[in-house]
Amino acid sequence: MKTNQFINTKSIRIISTALGIVLAAFISGCSDDDPKKEDTPELITKATLTFTPAGGGSPVVVTATDPDGEGVQNIAEDGPINLSKDKTYVLTIGLINGLAQPTDAEYNVTSEVEEEGIEHQFFFAWTNNVFGDPAGNGNVDNRTDPLNYTGGSNSKDANNRPLGLTTTWTSATSAASGTFHVLLKHQPDLKSDTSDSNIGETDLDISFTINIQ
Numbered sequence: 001m002k003t004n005q006f007i008n009t010k011s012i013r014i015i016s017t018a019l020g021i022v023l024a025a026f027i028s029g030c031s032d033d034d035p036k037k038e039d040t041p042e043l044i045t046k047a048t049l050t051f052t053p054a055g056g057g058s059p060v061v062v063t064a065t066d067p068d069g070e071g072v073q074n075i076a077e078d079g080p081i082n083l084s085k086d087k088t089y090v091l092t093i094g095l096i097n098g099l100a101q102p103t104d105a106e107y108n109v110t111s112e113v114e115e116e117g118i119e120h121q122f123f124f125a126w127t128n129n130v131f132g133d134p135a136g137n138g139n140v141d142n143r144t145d146p147l148n149y150t151g152g153s154n155s156k157d158a159n160n161r162p163l164g165l166t167t168t169w170t171s172a173t174s175a176a177s178g179t180f181h182v183l184l185k186h187q188p189d190l191k192s193d194t195s196d197s198n199i200g201e202t203d204l205d206i207s208f209t210i211n212i213q
Contacts (some may be wrong), residue, residue, distance in 0.1 A: 001043070039116055041187065042109050042203045045098040049208075051081065051169070054088040064206040067098065079208035086132070086173045090151040091184070092166050093122065095204070113203075114165060117157030120189040123147075123197040128178030130212050133170040140183055143196035157213030161191065171212045180210040 049086060051060040066075035075172060085088060095109035105112075113120050125138030132148040149155045152166030159197060164184075187200035 010199055021091050040096070042112060043097045043099065043106070044095050044109050044183075044184075046096045047182070047206060048094040049081070050092045051089040052082060052092070052183040053084075053092055054168075060089070062208055064160070064208075070198075074164055075206060077206055077208050079210070080117065080212040081208050083169055083171045083210070083212055085128075085175065085212055088133075088168065088170045090168055093164070109167065113154060114154045114163070115152070116188075117154070117163045118159055118161070119186060119191055120157075120203070121185055121187065121191060122167070123185065124164070124167070125170075125181040125183075125212065126178055128176050129134070129179070129180045130172055130176045130210050132172050138181070140181060140197045143194065144188045157191075159164055161193065176184045178210055179207050 024101075045065065047064045049062050049064075053059070060081060062077065062079045062081050064075050066079045086135050095113060097109050100106040102148045112124070123138070123143075125140035127137065129135075136145050136146055139145040139147045147162065149162040149164055150166075150167040151168040154165035155161055155167060157163045182204065183202065184196055184204035185197060186203045187195055187199045188198050
């Protein structure tokens with residue numbers, strides 16, 4: 001009888017030790033100390049594009065809104081963008097998450113994109129030669145096509161790579177109409193000197209009619 005009790009007690013100790021090792025490994029694997037990269041696309045419910053004439057004058061402002069974020073409603077643009085011929089504009093882009101409170105950090109997406117500039121880049125495309133500078137049709141299809149990432153401190157990121165919260169544009173010298181496409185990509189640990197619009201997650205994808213008058 002004593003022998004059986006000894007065997008049972010020993011077996012229990014072995015099982016308990018094994019369970020302890022498994023539990024410790026599980027807890028270690030789930031530790032909150034493990035670094036996790038935040039690569040979730042930004043939630044944007046409103047984008048505001050402001051074209052400010054470089055020589056002074058009234059800005060041209062258009063917006064795109066998606067009130068329910070990732071809900072069933074589609075984003076809606078309130079354009080068109082109407083610019084004067086042969087004029088230079090500085091374009092600034094503002095982004096908000098209207099599903100957050102204005103006092104929440106998540107509300108001002110512009111600041112978040114700027115702070116995480118090394119993970120973000122705006123790409124642009126347009127049709128029908130509506131701009132004289134930059135020439136061409138934008139860098140959505142080809143990253144190396146000309147784009148003026150100038151005009152403000154947030155034109156480029158901390159690595160001096162394109163960001164695009166501020167850019168510079170000169171309209172065509174003659175009347176034209178086309179489309180203007182804005183694409184924001186989120187590229188954590190992916191943005192480089194050669195990363196293009198196919199890399200990363202899409203934070204914003206909007207298109208406006210644009211008129212040069």
